[in-house]
Amino acid sequence: MSRSPLYAVFGNPVAHSKSPQIHAGFAAQLSDPVRYEPRLAPVDDFPGHWRAFMAEGGRGANVTVPFKQEAAALADRLSDRAQQAGAVNTLILDRNGEVVGDNTDGAGLLLDLKRLEAPLEGARILVLGAGGAVRGVLQPLLEAQPSALVIANRTIDKATALAERFDIQGRVRGCGFEEIKGRFDLVINATSASLAGELPPLPDTLFDEGALAYDMMYGAAPTVFLQWAQTFGVRCVDGLGMLVGQAAESWYQWRGTRPDTTPILAALRADLR
Known part of the structure; x- marks a missing residue:
């Protein structure tokens, strides 16, 4: 039995990230059981951790501070909006095995x-x-x-x-x-x-x-x-x-489906209160 597709958020720090909660909500809503994990990468070796993640079968990732510029350098090609932004917050492994850098902000x-x-x-x-x-x-x-x-x-x-x-x-x-x-x-x-x-x-x-x-x-x-x-x-x-919206756009780039952001946003708002 094959394991669920693997995705992650890379950052340093990363424990505070709400991305795992958001994407878990998308997965449940769309009955698409992906694995989505926080990955703490050292500030001096994000590329090594990204390669190790891909070797584990990683299909894509969100990227947060301080790795957005490095993520752009790791990509085989950049989307138009990533080029305009000069930074990457989403990495996508496409069907040809190329890493695409995108910016969903x-x-x-x-x-x-x-x-x-x-x-x-x-x-x-x-x-x-x-x-x-x-x-x-x-x-x-x-x-x-x-x-x-x-x-x-x-x-x-x-x-x-x-x-x-x-x-x-x-x-x-x-x-x-x-x-x-x-x-x-x-x-x-x-x-x-x-x-x-x-x-x-x-x-x-x-x-x-x-x-x-x-x-x-x-x-x-x-x-x-x-x-x-x-x-x-x-x-x-x-x-x-906006946080939930950019996550939904990342999900769409990875999975080809569009989540309903409203219930996820409501759950996050309740947590904040």
Whole structure:
């Protein structure tokens, strides 16, 4: 009797990862009994642990901090979205035995935003931050056809460089936090400030009527950014749904089926509380 297909999440640290719980939920929901394990790789030998995993019959993996750039180097080829992001969070062993590096962050964000019925087409979108997380989500956001997308960052050069890279139709602009002008239908916080309990210097005139404030970070309590946004009476959502969404996209790349993220998200939210 053959064993169930083997998948994993690689990271250092990795014990905190919710990926095993999420994928166990997908497996049960879809009656597709895969094995999915957390794998702690040493910071100086992720490639060796990946090769050992493949020798065990591993079919694919999620990759988290600090191995996303190394995962890109391990892949035989990269998906378009992994190339755009400059980082890989999903490794896929294809039918030809080649390792494909993918990035599902942008797809996960869009899946969650659509679940929330967020303003996208024709909307004015502001993205706070210009790091790797932003690079992975800009193209999917632009494909949703907003009327304008502004990238604001503490280091202005990073924001303008990203804007120039992704601006094809004159819809993308980069600026510093102090240079943000106008009101927005959707504001996405992708800075690391939430981790430090800090708020970027933002104007009080940020949100249009009916706007959505979205923080890629999540926790039991609202982030500082969401606490601030709540004072303006706008709808506020954290990034837990994005986490489940990017996992669902990874699952689809591996297994060819699309899980329903709603019950998994509800279970994770209950655990946080």
